[in-house]
Amino acid sequence: MRIASLGSGSRGNATLIQHGATTLLVDNGFSLRQFTRRLQALELSPSDIDAVLLTHEHGDHAGGVERLCAAHGLPLWTAVGTARAALSNGFEYHRLLAGEAVVFGDIEVLPITVPHDAREPLQFVFRELEQDRRLGILTDTGHITSHIVDRFSGLHGLLLEFNYDARMLEIGPYPDALKQRVGGNLGHLCNDQSLELLERVDTSRLNCLIAAHISEKNNAPDVVAEAIAGLVDVPDPILATQDSGFGWIRI
Ligand SMILES: [Zn+2]
Ligand SMILES: [Zn+2]
Incomplete structure (x- = not known):
């Protein structure tokens, strides 16, 4: 299995997962033109995508999804709540349910x-069928729930949010309401x-860790790298970037 990103952060996200003959896209927060241009850097075109999965309705994930799916006839999979919040009335999609795997x-x-x-909101674990x-x-x-610990244990690869450094958010440029939103229980993961x-x-099988959705205002790549370097067995x-994400990484 391999993974690539077309960009990661509050100005737009799009992640590709590929294994065998299957290519999946998770989210698209980019305009159709931006998306297509970024995809070309991986020598792919939109018609190579087998299905689009949408995590939630925020613009940095959902902003370009409907347009992309409509333009290229790509099947869209998401939760009912997300579809209601993110899609035009009557736009066709397939329903995802938490805890129910789809092949x-x-x-x-x-x-x-x-x-x-x-x-x-949903996040995902991908499994190679035969291996x-x-x-x-x-x-x-x-925040981290025991359900998340359960599901994200024993993975071979992990793309994980390192959104903000608590101290940088506190003294940073965001207005108070936004600081509270980002730092709250329903916001984002800090380092x-x-x-x-x-x-x-369990990280005993983890051979690839990707730090993603790193805030450009309330965090810094070297702060993230230094924090992770303190862990043993990881x-x-x-580090995924907003401007170019990262190229293919084999898990
Ligand atoms: Zn986001
Ligand atoms: Zn969000």
Whole structure:
């Protein structure tokens, strides 16, 4: 299985998962033109995508999804609550339910409920059908629940939000209401919360860690890298960027 990102952060997210003959897209917060241009850098075109999965309705994830699916006839999968909040009335989609795995060609997808200030937010664990290797993606999550620890344990690959540094958010430029939203129980994971997850899950099989959705205002790549370097038994992270995400990484 391999993973790539077209961009990661509050100005737009789009992540690709590929295994065998199957290519899945998670979210698209970019305009159709931006998306297509970024996809070309991976030598893919929209018609190579087998299905689009939408995590939740926030613009940095959902902003370009409907347009992309309509323009290229791509099937969209999301939760009912997300569809109601993100899609035009009557726009067709397939329903995802937390805890119910769905098989797309060579990849099985397990949707997982997370605490975030959206209607029915989901994150995902992907599994290679015949080899049992698993890759999780976890961003836009307000705090670590025991359910999340359960589901994200024993993975081979993990893309994990390191949204903000608590001190940088506190003294940073955001207005108070936004600081409270980001830092609240239904906001985003700060560096310490993501480290907490890495300490609570089984990381014995983890060979690839990607730090993602890193705030450009309330965090810094070197702060994230330094925090992770303090952990034992966790590989050096790849840092996803807003402008170019990251190229294909094999799990
Ligand atoms: Zn987001
Ligand atoms: Zn969000």
